[in-house]
Amino acid sequence: MSLRFQRLLLILLTLIIIFSAVLLILYNTRENVSYFYTPSEIDESDMLTKKIIRIGGFVEKNSFNKISSSSFKFRITDEKASILVAYDGILPDLFREGQGAVIEGSFSDNNIFNATNVFAKHDENYMPKSIKESLKDTGYWNKNYK
Amino acid sequence: MISFLSKIGSFYYREYKLNLSGFQDILTNIIFFFVSIFIFIFSIGPEKETISLIGVGIVWTLLLLSSTLSLRKFYQDDFENGNLLLMRLNGFSYGFISILKTFSHFLFVQVPFLLSIPIACILLNIANDKVVYLFASFAIGSLILSCLGSISSSMNLMNQRNFLLGSLIVMIFSVPIIIFSVGIINMEKNFYSLMSVLVGILLIVFSINPWASGLCLKLSLENN
Amino acid sequence: MFLFNPYKFNKTADYLFKPILFLSIILFSFGLLYSLFLSPDDYQQGTTVRIMYVHVPSAWLSLMTYAIMTLYSVAALAFRIPFGFIVNSAIAPIGAVYTLICIISGSLWGKPMWGTWWVWDARLTSVALLFIIYLIIIFMNLSFENRIVKEKVIAIFILVGSINLPIVKFSVDWWNTLHQPATISKLSKPSIDPSMMTPLIIMTFAFIMIGISIAILRIKTEIISRKSNLR
């Protein structure tokens, strides 16, 4: 075995190890390295522990309730499950029904999620206002939320 | 083959002798670790719940900091008194020297920390069932830290002006380790998948280490 | 090839520098005008969307600069092309500045839209790491005595740090992040309207041209300082 061949073998081995390690990491982080959980991922045990977590999803249509000028109630959904959220504070500009949002807070006793922070999550679609109007008029408007 | 193995054995005999004579350095490192824990406890206040809430984070931060303290001695002494050259002439390639050195650092610097973790957990009111997770995550995490330490300290062998840069490099690349290993403790249900992420990072760092540090060692010895 | 040989680079750069500088001024002023006044408001974000025309090009360029540095490090280490070292030390600050612009404009954008300046999600964290990696490269450039060791060590560090590059790029696809996924990832049908795509592309080219003209200046000074052994 010449030195050069040995070296080549070592490089190949290194690459294989790195590649498999990357696969291992990607496979395992898919569920774990989330900035937030989706409502359907939340189960009973999460509701019982009063830890601070983040939930991400869409603000359910027709669920937004303004209780007072700075106190709100709404539901966060991912079309499989939904969670009732209560929030006192200022909402970001982009916060709208049907729009994505990430809520930070913890569950209270009656399974209401008490939010301490609300972040709006905008999608990757950019479109001028006028075009949206015309799209709506012609009936081609079907935006699929992420 | 047998002579090669006994050469490896004598390498570790040498490291053992060296570390035994410099045992007070390792001890100082550990004392640094504990004194910092005391300082954390006093600066946060006596509330046991708060301390146990952030305890895991404190342990990890301090472990990282105190293991970067010993980085300077990783290759520097052997580089300056020519022992690195002696090892090369004794038939070890630079990459292999870095692997041996990494394990030696793990054995003689990180393992004492590992053994002192349970005491730190008692001081910080960390729940007993979490200690096992912390222990497991640090066992892998510290090996990753040793590899990173090898890379960064071999890079900074010829850097006389700014030695803090070496610690900075280790700290930058240890961000994902801390994320995942603290995650292990806070989310017990995902233990195995998070653990395999750590193992994945270890594999990557471990396979990069001989190439990167070997090249850096070669460079520094050539231009010394 | 003028991209690998300092002398040929110097010659080509002398021809190209003025046109590129001219082009970058034109493109940048036109792009600013277009993106700030002529382009339409977004249907949801309103006028805040205009931050995108700075944020997105600078983000792309911060990644692109690092990718170029990675390529040059490979070329310099594996194929022994010393010009790579010159490029590396010359363009690292440019990449750092782009990353800084990206971070600042991003947090200015995040405050009104998301409701926060900064969150520690995967995308933002990895970009912050990219910025610190750039800083370390710059510091390394300043702190070694021996030039030969310095440039090779920096190249090795760049290669090791390039692990971060795919993480920055794909973090929004691999993991749940507050940051939205890439808009222009699919070539066929980007989810951005043409009326907003045009200023974005113009601004991107303006940023590239500015980057190239600064890079030419910096590479030329680097070549001169090496010739006279100032460093």
Add this chain to the structure above:
Amino acid sequence: MILVKDLSIERSNKKIFENVNLSLGTGKIIILKGENGSGKTTLLKSILNLIEPTSGSIYWKGKLLNKNLNDFYNHVTYIADKTTSLRKLTVQDNINIWKKIFLSKIGKSNIENILKILKLDFYLGQKVNSLSFGEIKKLELLRLIIENKKIWILDEPLSNLDKETINVVEQTFEDHCAKEGSIIFSSHQDTVINVTEEVIL
């Protein structure tokens, strides 16, 4: 055994030496002479393949050196101007470590004899730190005996030594050559050692 052909080395565009030719056969001693900074150490290091030459080539047993490196390293002892003994450990510990590292089969009494000749036996239990510079240098030269290899490459072995020790070293060199060993060493002072070849850089 070692053949150096037209070796020249440049560092940061400065020529250190040009077209050096050397051939080291069995039983030969080569001395490198030259002023400070004339590249003696650089030449020795390039023979050890630690520095890549700008041009020229080095052969070991007829093959290119970097193709045959491990075999070469098995036959060579290098003593640099630095001292590799571990300062925190005792002299005895250092000798033990060297014996283990180099898989040395030298007997205990043999080493004790040499230590007596070098007048180091008194310091056996003391830390290297407490020794004087010349004594540390003597300890370093002990490695030649412990490693027991054919080719010795020595960088300034005679500096900082007293006359008696130089005589001992000279005697050792001659013995080594008689046992078909070969030596290449650098020195900036005149020596009494009979060398077969003198290279002036």
